[in-house]
Amino acid sequence: MAFDTRSAMVAHGMVETHVFLMHIASIKALWADSGIQNAYDRRREFQLGESVKYFLDNLDKLGELDYLPSQQDILLARRPTKGIHEYDFEIKNVPFKMVDVGGQRSERKRWFECFDSVTSILFLVSSSEYDQVLMEDRQTNRLTESLNIFETIVNNRVFSNVSIILFLNKTDLLEEKVRIVSIKDYFPEFEGDPHCLSDVQKFLVDCFRNKRRDQQQKPLYHHFTTAINTENIRLVFRDVKDTILHDNLKQLMLQ
Structure with missing residues (x-):
C-alpha cells in the first residue's frame, strides 16, 4: 500500500x-x-x-x-473541514467562488467572517444521521442540531435576499438505514412508513422548511445528493448554477 x-x-x-x-x-x-x-x-x-x-x-x-x-x-477518505477554505471555479464559463467552512461547534464562530456579500448559501446536512449524536456532545441528536443551525440562518435578516439551497447529502446511506432503523424512534412526530425512502425524505424536507418563520418568503430549494457520486453532484451543481443566476438576476431587476 x-x-x-x-x-x-x-x-x-x-x-x-x-x-x-x-x-x-x-x-x-x-x-x-x-x-x-x-x-x-x-x-x-x-x-x-x-x-x-x-x-x-x-x-x-x-x-x-x-x-x-x-x-x-x-x-x-474523508476528513472534517477545519478553518475556512476558498475555491474558485467555473461552470460553463460562469465564475463561482465557494467558501467552505467547518460544521463543528468549534468552527461556527468563524462563519460570519465569510457571510459578507454572499449571493447564496449551500447548507449541507447529512440525511442519514437521524439516529446519531454529535461527536462533541453525546446527548444531542445530529439532525436536531442541523435543524437548529438552519433555523438560525434561514431566519436571519442578513440573508433575506440570499438564496438558501439545502443539500440533504448521503442519500445512499439513508437508503440503507431506513430499511433497518425507524426514524419514528427518534422523531415520534413522523407520519408515514418509516421504512419507505420517499416518506422519510419528504419528512426531512418538511422539517427544514418548517423552520422558516416567514412562510411567504422566497422558496427553499433542496436537493438530495450523494457527494461521492460524481455524476449526481455534476447534475445537482448544474441546477444550483441556474438557481443562483436566476435569483441574482431577479434581485438586480428589483433594485
Whole structure:
C-alpha cells in the first residue's frame, strides 16, 4: 500500500507499508469476526467513520504493492473541514467562488467572517444521521442540531435576499438505514412508513422548511445528493448554477 514512510508522517499516524502488509491477514480475520460485525451493526452508538466498511472490505486491493488510490478511494477518505477554505471555479464559463467552512461547534464562530456579500448559501446536512449524536456532545441528536443551525440562518435578516439551497447529502446511506432503523424512534412526530425512502425524505424536507418563520418568503430549494457520486453532484451543481443566476438576476431587476 502506498503509505508515506517518512518518519515525520509516521509520527502523525501514517503506517509504513511493510507494517501494514504484515498485519493484513489479522485485520481481515478480525473484521470477519461475528463479534466485530455485531459491534459494527451498532455503530450509531459510538463515533465511527462511515467509510470504515468500504476500506475494510477492500483490504486486498489496499495491500497491493503497486496500489494507487482510485477516485472513489480518495472521495471516501474523508476528513472534517477545519478553518475556512476558498475555491474558485467555473461552470460553463460562469465564475463561482465557494467558501467552505467547518460544521463543528468549534468552527461556527468563524462563519460570519465569510457571510459578507454572499449571493447564496449551500447548507449541507447529512440525511442519514437521524439516529446519531454529535461527536462533541453525546446527548444531542445530529439532525436536531442541523435543524437548529438552519433555523438560525434561514431566519436571519442578513440573508433575506440570499438564496438558501439545502443539500440533504448521503442519500445512499439513508437508503440503507431506513430499511433497518425507524426514524419514528427518534422523531415520534413522523407520519408515514418509516421504512419507505420517499416518506422519510419528504419528512426531512418538511422539517427544514418548517423552520422558516416567514412562510411567504422566497422558496427553499433542496436537493438530495450523494457527494461521492460524481455524476449526481455534476447534475445537482448544474441546477444550483441556474438557481443562483436566476435569483441574482431577479434581485438586480428589483433594485
